[in-house]
Amino acid sequence: MAAVVSEETFTLTDRQSFAILDWAAEQPQSGLVLRAFLASVALAALRPEEALALRVRDVEVAESGTSWLLIRPQAQERRKRDSDRAVAVRRVPVCRELAAMLKEEAIRRDLHPGDAIFVLDDGRPLTAEVYRKVWRQARAAVLQAHEIDSPLGRHVSALRDARIAEWLKNGDQTAGHLLAVAECAGMSAPRLAERFAYCLRKPTRDEIPWDRLEAALAVPDLPSQPASTARRP
Template structure:
């Protein structure tokens, strides 16, 4: 708590002697908000100097901290944590409400930033050891009570001594060092735009937390002319497969034998319902309506993204979550065309379902992992495409089937509102992401532009106007003049 009620007494020398009193005989007393404070000094000059600082701050109208008795700016400096201490506080604050993958992403960013914000202190550990120590122990609240192995413990001890004070980041050059670290990979090459943007966001939010706690007066990044590489928000049109190309890939999946047949309907669900792979992986039989003929319906209820045991609350590699960007209990129903209904019925007849009702699982009954369906997809893609297509971005990932579905629906004339509902997007996001995938009357537009460029369109319009005016004049017994022609044009 702060107060402007400050009363400062004169320096007074104690006349008694012995022990501490003899070594520090000069006493300064003052009150802040009625709360008394006192300090003792070796010399009168030191006491008067400190008193002068207090008087100057009080005369300047600076508030005083009622807990320490010092001017707020001075108290803030005395209590200033290091960047490493602040990073731990920030992670602890965010951890309870963050998803497992968000926790991992946040820590990955801080692991890159924290070693840069250090002083020159002897005994700096190897970079790999320091990163491992931060990733597994220093910035992971779940493991703060565990015993840290000796190499990592030594690295974290060094970091505690070497970490810069938090207020050092008010210096633009210091904050820029951390931003520059976000922009490069471990091998020194430029990081992907999405990676840079994500790490910068974590750094910015961590500094914002320092502002919230009144440890910094403003976020220093706001004053730095540093921009992350622009992240493309729209889907790359080259990745979007047309229905014939999708059919070829699914035929390629089928040709891979039992591993392919186990996941054929998995890929089909992504394409025919526009779902995310993580949503399809946990689709259950009870969430599907599969009639013998005609359209069916699929309801997506939850996802279980794999984040790793370090980041989940119970230590399991996966975390049960609601649908992305949706409240926990919200579901999404999507019509299933007859083609998908037939594939799902065929899959159930051949593979059955897991004990919990899941449609898709590995050979051992476990949830389908990202690496498995990615690896199988690459094999099927080589089977279905030409060498040129394989080298291109076309349908490079299973996720691109979702883009193909959105493109198909939009170009088929389905309203953006309904397409967004099926994808689980807002209309705004849909139009921003898939703007490049909507085909219009491009040939007709090119024809009109070509006519305008050659002048034929303008000339034809003038000729038509002139003929109409001349015909009218002839009927009226007159002759069209230049003014009439211009007016008609």
């Protein structure tokens, strides 16, 4: 019988995620673009297919220096897992490191606004077949033997899961915080809470507002006798 473990056991740590990015960058063929692609999944919590669909014009930089990625509907429509997710342009905040990485790719290749960001050094587009092969190699090179034989980081999307988990754990976990994370991740709030329940802090018994709950659930007092109704003559 297989051992029962929590999903948290198989969440990549920041150290493991960044080690994989470093390994990708060191590859002699397409190392920089592979690192940038994996970084967009690891740092912006994009789905791999959403990252593949990114164009230069989808990187938005405000005058304040704040950067965003615009995730277009055509990329979202490929996923039907979250059926209640609104199909609209999604704006995902981007850290300075990722924004600089994407900008470097655009400059290095002299890309135009409508060009795909992630293209291999030989001019071929980066495909799922290519990045999955690279991921298997990176995983084998970075993880320890006992980790390789486990579900840890089995798929590229493990980078996305690790980032979402960090967003949840490092916030106040109020309703507003959960909604903000769900919006950035392109998920519904109920789906987020279900999928990442292990990241949510459970309140202690003393923290539960029992008096307010009791008041909210109380049934209004009913009259002891029904009100008399006047009869028609």
